[in-house]
Amino acid sequence: KGVVANFRCALPHRDTAFQWFRPDGVLAYLPLPDQQMSMVWSAPDALADELVALPPEALCARVAEAGGFRLGELELITPAAAFPLRLMRVNEVVRPRLALIGDAAHAIHPLSGHGINLGYQDARTLAAQLADLPDWRDPGDLSLLRAYARARAEETALLQYTTHGLNRLFKPANPLLAGLRNLGLNLTNQFPVLRNSLVRYAVSGHF
Numbered sequence: 086k087g088v089v090a091n092f093r094c095a096l097p098h099r100d101t102a103f104q105w106f107r108p109d110g111v112l113a114y115l116p117l118p119d120q121q122m123s124m125v126w127s128a129p130d131a132l133a134d135e136l137v138a139l140p141p142e143a144l145c146a147r148v149a150e151a152g153g154f155r156l157g158e159l160e161l162i163t164p165a166a167a168f169p170l171r172l173m174r175v176n177e178v179v180r181p182r183l184a185l186i187g188d189a190a191h192a193i194h195p196l197s198g199h200g201i202n203l204g205y206q207d208a209r210t211l212a213a214q215l216a217d218l219p220d221w222r223d224p225g226d227l228s229l230l231r232a233y234a235r236a237r238a239e240e241t242a243l244l245q246y247t248t249h250g251l252n253r254l255f256k257p258a259n260p261l262l263a264g265l266r267n268l269g270l271n272l273t274n275q276f277p278v279l280r281n282s283l284v285r286y287a288v289s290g291h292f
């Protein structure tokens with residue numbers, strides 16, 4: 086499940102997003118205005134249920150500790166909620182006079198931080214294709230919409246399956262993969278070129 090809540094932080098986040106790949110899931114602090122942050126903790130069901138049931142002070146202490154007190158003490162400003170996270174794919178993205186964009190077309194695990202960018206790219210691709218049409222063409226024509234679906238299929242499937250796979254890799258009950266996972270992450274941290282490429286892809290959609 087994805088556990089979400091917003092907090093006021095004792096230390097400034099300097100508009101930085103933090104993500105920790107922990108044995109008990111993936112924890113993210115996402116910066117909000119006014120020294121606040123949005124927490125997303127992708128956790129096994131039992132831990133998610135436990136976090137949601139904690140009183141506010143205990144939740145603040147737990148989340149601050151899990152993030153190594155990177156933003157200092159925390160104060161809860163919205164109640165915690167948990168949502169099931171699962172891979173969802175649609176069989177068809179287009180039909181005559183209909184095109185799906187954004188999460189309607191491809192739900193993606195929040196650990197990627199790519200969801201909104203993928204939706205913007207869908208909108209940009211579809212708008213560009215429609216804007217190029219001569220006046221006499223029907224914009225709802227299925228053959229045209231299929232061109233949009235083809236143009237977006239590869240990137241969305243790649244990110245959906247990559248983040249789904251990463252999430253499975255970070256499932257706690259996976260001791261065999263733990264060493265590989267830690268090695269991979271350490272390598273990523275130690276090689277600024279690789280790390281910067283991943284960041285660039287998250288921001289721009291291009292390596």
Ligand SMILES: Cc1cc2nc3c(=O)[nH]c(=O)nc-3n(C[C@H](O)[C@H](O)[C@H](O)COP(=O)(O)OP(=O)(O)OC[C@H]3O[C@@H](n4cnc5c(N)ncnc54)[C@H](O)[C@@H]3O)c2cc1C
Nearest residue numbers: 087089115125186187188189195197198199200201202204
């Ligand atoms: C916990 C979490 C953390 C995330 N973190 C990030 C991140 O850091 N970076 C990132 O890029 N993405 C992130 N995402 C993903 C991002 O939020 C989504 O990809 C994005 O919001 C999708 O936008 P959308 O417009 O396609 O859909 P939505 O934002 O879901 O918008 C759909 C809208 O349609 C409305 N609606 C639904 N049904 C109807 C109806 N029948 N009639 C009228 N209105 C209706 C809904 O109420 C909603 O307002 C995160 C997602 C989650 C869940």
